[in-house]
Amino acid sequence: xxxxxxxxxxxxxxxxxxxxxxxxxxxxxxxxxxxxxxxxxxxxxxxxxxxxxxxxxxxxxxxxxxxxxxxxxxxxxxxxxxxxxxxxxxxxxxxxxxxxxxxxxxxxxxxxxxxxxxxxxxxxxxxxxxxxxxxxxxxxxxxxxxxxxxxxxxxxxxxxxxxxxxxxxxxxxxxxxxxxxxxxxxxxxxxxxxxxxxxxxxxxxxxxxxxxxxxxxxxxxxxxxxxxxxxxxxxxxxxxxxxxxxxxxxxxxxxxxxxxxxxxxxxxxxxxxxxxxxxxxxxxxxxxxxxxxxxxxxxxxxxxxxxxxxxxxxxxxxxxxxxxxxxxxxxxxxxxxxxxxxxxxxxxxxxxxxxxxxxxxxxxxxxxxxxxxxxxxxxxxxxxxxxxxxxxxxxxxxxxxxxxxxxxxxxxxxxxxxxxxxxxxxxxxxx
Amino acid sequence: xxxxxxxxxxxxxxxxxxxxxxxxxxxxxxxxxxxxxxxxxxxxxxxxxxxxxxxxxxxxxxxxxxxxxxxxxxxxxxxxxxxxxxxxxxxxxxxxxxxxxxxxxxxxxxxxxxxxxxxxxxxxxxxxxxxxxxxxxxxxxxxxxxxxxxxxxxxxxxxxxxxxxxxxxxxxxxxxxxxxxxxxxxxxxxxxxxxxxxxxxxxxxxxxxxxxxxxxxxxxxxxxxxxxxxxxxxxxxxxxxxxxxxxxxxxxxxxxxxxxxxxxxxxxxxxxxxxxxxxxxxxxxxxxxxxxxxxxxxxxxxxxxxxx
Numbered sequence: 001x002x003x004x005x006x007x008x009x010x011x012x013x014x015x016x017x018x019x020x021x022x023x024x025x026x027x028x029x030x031x032x033x034x035x036x037x038x039x040x041x042x043x044x045x046x047x048x049x050x051x052x053x054x055x056x057x058x059x060x061x062x063x064x065x066x067x068x069x070x071x072x073x074x075x076x077x078x079x080x081x082x083x084x085x086x087x088x089x090x091x092x093x094x095x096x097x098x099x100x101x102x103x104x105x106x107x108x109x110x111x112x113x114x115x116x117x118x119x120x121x122x123x124x125x126x127x128x129x130x131x132x133x134x135x136x137x138x139x140x141x142x143x144x145x146x147x148x149x150x151x152x153x154x155x156x157x158x159x160x161x162x163x164x165x166x167x168x169x170x171x172x173x174x175x176x177x178x179x180x181x182x183x184x185x186x187x188x189x190x191x192x193x194x195x196x197x198x199x200x201x202x203x204x205x206x207x208x209x210x211x212x213x214x215x216x217x218x219x220x221x222x223x224x225x226x227x228x229x230x231x232x233x234x235x236x237x238x239x240x241x242x243x244x245x246x247x248x249x250x251x252x253x254x255x256x257x258x259x260x261x262x263x264x265x266x267x268x269x270x271x272x273x274x275x276x277x278x279x280x281x282x283x284x285x286x287x288x289x290x291x292x293x294x295x296x297x298x299x300x301x302x303x304x305x306x307x308x309x310x311x312x313x314x315x316x317x318x319x320x321x322x323x324x325x326x327x328x329x330x331x332x333x334x335x336x337x338x339x340x341x342x343x344x345x346x347x348x349x350x351x352x353x354x355x356x357x358x359x360x361x362x363x364x365x366x367x368x369x370x371x372x373x374x375x376x377x378x379x380x381x382x383x384x385x386x387x388x389x390x391x392x393x394x395x396x397x398x399x400x401x402x403x404x405x406x407x408x409x410x411x412x413x414x415x416x417x418x419x420x421x422x423x424x425x426x427x428x429x430x431x
Numbered sequence: 432x433x434x435x436x437x438x439x440x441x442x443x444x445x446x447x448x449x450x451x452x453x454x455x456x457x458x459x460x461x462x463x464x465x466x467x468x469x470x471x472x473x474x475x476x477x478x479x480x481x482x483x484x485x486x487x488x489x490x491x492x493x494x495x496x497x498x499x500x501x502x503x504x505x506x507x508x509x510x511x512x513x514x515x516x517x518x519x520x521x522x523x524x525x526x527x528x529x530x531x532x533x534x535x536x537x538x539x540x541x542x543x544x545x546x547x548x549x550x551x552x553x554x555x556x557x558x559x560x561x562x563x564x565x566x567x568x569x570x571x572x573x574x575x576x577x578x579x580x581x582x583x584x585x586x587x588x589x590x591x592x593x594x595x596x597x598x599x600x601x602x603x604x605x606x607x608x609x610x611x612x613x614x615x616x617x618x619x620x621x622x623x624x625x626x627x628x629x630x631x632x633x634x635x636x637x638x639x640x641x642x643x644x645x646x647x648x649x650x651x652x653x654x655x656x657x658x659x660x661x662x663x664x665x666x667x668x669x670x671x672x673x674x675x676x677x678x679x680x681x682x683x684x685x686x687x688x689x690x691x692x693x694x695x696x697x698x699x700x701x702x703x704x705x706x707x708x709x710x711x712x713x714x715x716x717x718x719x720x721x722x723x724x725x726x727x728x729x730x731x732x733x734x735x736x737x738x739x
Binding site for chain 1 (some may be wrong): 486488489490491492493505509511576577597599600601602686687688689690691702706707708709
């Protein structure tokens with residue numbers, strides 16, 4: 001009896017001590033890099049073995065050449081990656097090198113997580129614009145690849161419906177696109193004309209639909225000052241976009257509840273699919289290379305637009321060895337690894353000299369049109385620390401519009417929310 | 432005289448020493464729980480209270496500033512989604528609390544019968560409770576699709592006359608859809624609690640009632656129901672608190688849409704405080720939520736006090 005009680009007490013005390021220790025250890029400051037000179041690298045590729053393999057290859061080669069500053073890789077699942085970074089930053093525990101989704105970069109730079117990159121100017125000049133993260137005229141991140149949005153179409157359906165196929169130089173106009181949707185929706189073999197991918201969540205909505213808004217002449221925010229969304233997200237052009245987008249669903253061209261991950265297109269239920277370049281290969285495997293059309297975005301009046309910016313690499317502000325961290329990023333940005341990246345995941349390299357060596361983007365490669373669309377029409381998401389809030393608010397507003405909310409008042413409220421956030425952050429001025 | 436005093440005082444000393452020892456043991460035994468409670472409940476509540484009067488950000492180089500009641504004024508005057516979340520939460524609780532507790536009681540009475548195979552029924556009704564709410568929500572969002580299970584069933588029942596509805600994408604049907612799912616998922620748990628209450632009623636009371644020649648309703652009204660009083664209070668309070676905290680289903684199935692039809696207080700607090708990094712405002716919403724739950728629980732306690 002007394003033994004049991006003592007055991008219990010012992011257990012209790014042990015648990016209490018353990019809890020206290022756990023609470024304390026998370027408060028410890030300092031970078032994770034040890035005294036051995038190793039530099040730490042965090043990546044979001046936890047669930048993506050192909051991409052992670054490329055990173056690990058590069059790390060191995062880098063470590064062989066730089067035994068004094070070996071890189072240690074730690075991979076996270078993408079869903080919890082940003083949270084891990086935020087938690088590590090609060091705890092003062094950031095790695096030396098980290099990857100980040102392009103649009104979040106200004107937020108992290110503003111918050112002091114990131115140090116400006118110090119890579120050679122030749123490398124900086126050679127990288128395409130959509131793979132470089134500038135904020136306040138300072139380079140904070142570079143990406144090994146980018147991708148593009150596009151429409152994927154079934155050639156046979158276009159022929160059956162008598163819809164002319166647009167080219168990258170001559171994208172659809174609004175009238176032509178509406179006409180195409182009307183004709184495709186009449187086809188008896190398909191449920192709807194198009195899958196707009198509205199089942200996708202999180203960053204997809206601003207990434208995919210803000211370019212349409214921009215093509216109408218609106219925008220998420222005033223890109224000159226980054227101080228207000230008034231007149232941009234709720235102006236006439238934006239209202240027209242909202243009404244047009246809503247009409248695609250009320251007219252029965254698109255389903256409000258498509259299956260996730262493009263299954264409606266892959267299973268032949270819709271002949272047109274709004275997606276990213278990452279879906280092309282899978283579609284070509286399903287239907288054959290000749291059957292899948294890779295189509296440019298629609299020009300709604302102010303030029304065709306697609307989103308730009310993908311995952312990029314940056315150096316943390318608390319890195320104990322920024323020189324080595326920058327050296328690694330330069331090392332990773334060699335053509336050799338950019339080609340590996342492209343072949344592994346199907347995105348195009350961010351340095352044009354690597355492009356001809358890739359499997360999919362060399363001349364006549366299966367994904368060549370994706371590259372042309374991306375470089376020709378990409379517009380980066382607004383580079384402001386407030387983007388995370390803008391993204392969340394736009395996501396909600398666009399969803400409400402699709403489900404039938406009044407366009408003007410929805411966008412007015414979105415503008416009010418965005419402006420209130422900018423004001424309460426003193427305009428996100430850099431310190 | 433003096434001897435007896437000495438004995439009494441030494442006895443008293445002995446007793447109080449024993450008491451002190453017991454008290455010490457009690458504190459020691461509860462220390463781990465108290466520590467964890469402080470760490471994960473006490474400190475966060477105090478922090479929420481403090482943060483809700485500031486403009487603290489999740490990620491920002493600017494230190495939080497004291498802004499008084501601005502967050503609360505903003506919630507009630509310029510945030511229609513907050514007002515909508517408040518009414519949605521109240522509506523959800525108003526429907527779920529009586530329906531779920533009533534249904535659970537009916538089921539408990541059913542499975543309390545002494546018939547064969549009753550354990551199988553109990554297991555079936557209890558099964559959704561042990562399934563993760565995320566899994567349940569994902570499954571049910573398939574059921575609710577335009578060509579999902581529910582539309583198929585209704586289509587079959589009406590002989591093809593049913594027009595398919597995208598249940599979760601329609602502002603009018605999204606919340607009822609979530610209510611149905613929530614009741615289905617949690618009813619088993621409360622059935623088990625009712626059942627334990629039912630089985631705690633003295634069989635002698637039923638025998639006495641039978642001798643008095645009561646009918647079924649009278650037996651329920653004058654024996655079963657009074658015997659279930661404390662169970663009822665417990666169930667009412669737990670269902671209300673769980674209903675007010677509606678979050679997972681909304682997060683997985685609708686993201687608060689369409690048009691705020693399913694946004695709730697907790698969901699709105701998470702969206703503002705975490706996704707939009709506005710910790711101060713998120714804390715203010717949480718504090719409002721906390722106060723609301725507290726007030727409702729107190730009112731319930733008062734209303735359900737043993738009549739005297």
